[in-house]
Amino acid sequence: MLILENVSKAYYGCDKKAVDSLNLDVHEGEIFGFLGPNGSGKTTTVKIITGILKPDNGKVLVNGYDVIKEPLKAKEKMGYVPDNPDIFNKLTGLEFLRFISDIYKVDSKIRKSNIEKYGKIIEIYDALNMKIESYSHGMKQKLLILGALIHEPDLLIMDEPVIGLDTKAIKNLKEIMRSLSKQGRTVFITTHIMQIAEEICDRIAIIKNGRILYTGTINDLKIKKDDKKDLEEIFLEMTES
Numbered sequence: 001m002l003i004l005e006n007v008s009k010a011y012y013g014c015d016k017k018a019v020d021s022l023n024l025d026v027h028e029g030e031i032f033g034f035l036g037p038n039g040s041g042k043t044t045t046v047k048i049i050t051g052i053l054k055p056d057n058g059k060v061l062v063n064g065y066d067v068i069k070e071p072l073k074a075k076e077k078m079g080y081v082p083d084n085p086d087i088f089n090k091l092t093g094l095e096f097l098r099f100i101s102d103i104y105k106v107d108s109k110i111r112k113s114n115i116e117k118y119g120k121i122i123e124i125y126d127a128l129n130m131k132i133e134s135y136s137h138g139m140k141q142k143l144l145i146l147g148a149l150i151h152e153p154d155l156l157i158m159d160e161p162v163i164g165l166d167t168k169a170i171k172n173l174k175e176i177m178r179s180l181s182k183q184g185r186t187v188f189i190t191t192h193i194m195q196i197a198e199e200i201c202d203r204i205a206i207i208k209n210g211r212i213l214y215t216g217t218i219n220d221l222k223i224k225k226d227d228k229k230d231l232e233e234i235f236l237e238m239t240e241s
């Protein structure tokens with residue numbers, strides 16, 4: 001569903017590559033966790049996958065479409081939740097969702113039904129007539145998640161989606177991710193929180209200094225690391241050395 005082939009990127013003026021020769025193959029229907037310490041290249045990778053940044057080398061294929069060469073086809077069935085929820089402050093939540101729906105040409109019945117369904121699960125539905133500028137950080141995050149779900153994406157990319165969410169919202173988001181995965185949809189999330197990765201991710205990749213150190217299941221990683229039980233301990237050992 002999502003393939004990265006030898007993707008590299010250095011920011012202008014920086015000698016060091018933010019991401020360096022990344023290869024990933026994220027399978028259809030899986031929940032894939034992209035883990036790494038601060039500054040390891042997670043957001044840069046997400047921005048390359050979503051076509052916001054152009055890689056210096058390599059390519060990204062979404063459902064077989066090259067994100068650079070066929071951006072509309074690649075992004076048609078992609079949903080994206082950025083790590084920074086500061087957007088469109090002067091719109092109401094509903095106006096923002098209508099705007100997103102128009103971009104993706106979502107049928108009005110599907111739009112209304114998904115806004116109600118996911119809006120109620122995420123618990124933002126009752127605030128949709130308020131201006132976004134009056135939302136808390138967590139409410140903005142919820143709105144962005146709802147906006148990414150409205151066109152029923154086959155690939156949902158979320159950059160640190162649980163930051164700013166309360167316990168119940170995190171639980172509800174995990175249920176949404178599991179339900180998308182059951183429907184054969186693919187979820188790609190970045191997270192710092194090992195517990196989230198353990199609870200929901202089918203496979204993970206660990207990135208440090210722009211390079212992938214491990215790709216596979218958490219169980220296989222634990223076996224590889226002498227049957228250590230604690231993912232956090234393994235993660236720290238791998239990323240701090």
Ligand SMILES: Nc1ncnc2c1ncn2[C@@H]1O[C@H](COP(=O)(O)OP(=O)(O)OP(=O)(O)O)[C@@H](O)[C@H]1O
Binds near residue numbers: 037038043
């Ligand atoms: N706009 C930019 N200009 C120059 N360097 C950048 C820019 N954005 C990120 N970087 C650098 O690229 C590297 C990777 O950053 P990135 O934001 O991808 O990491 P991250 O893993 O998402 O970090 P965090 O967990 O802190 O969000 C870091 O060294 C960072 O300083």
